[in-house]
Amino acid sequence: MQEFARKFYKSKAWQACRAAYIAQRVQEDGGLCQCCGEEPGYIVHHVVHLTPANINDPAVALNPANLSYECKACHDLHEGHGVGNGKKPLARFGPDGQPVDLRSI
Known part of the structure; x- marks a missing residue:
């Protein structure tokens, strides 16, 4: 998180907006x-x-x-948002919460 955005992401306005958006997405397609x-x-990106x-x-x-409501792997593909930086992510997380090495798939 960029320093200039820290206060915004902790604000009640963002928390309410984020919660409402997630609730809408869950209602539409299960999230x-x-x-x-x-x-x-x-x-929420x-x-x-x-x-x-x-x-x-x-x-x-x-x-x-x-x-946009995104999984971590897809979010990390956005420029400047993680290890992917527009490339295939190094790992995804399986249903047990453990990383799955994509090089072995």
Whole structure:
């Protein structure tokens, strides 16, 4: 998490928006990842990334149309969001919560 966003992600407004979005996704499709449609969603992702310039704009930061519910592996594929950085992730997590090495699949 970027330092400029720390306060926002702890805010009541974001927590309420996030909870409502997850509840909507669970109602629509059981809460599956909106990218792969195979894994359960894990992270509410901002499609238009938050920046110091737009983080206080509710039309960007709190707009459900700018959100996507994604599994960790898919989220990590977004630029700057984890080990994947646009490449195939190194691992996924199995139903037991343990990492599954994708090189062995």
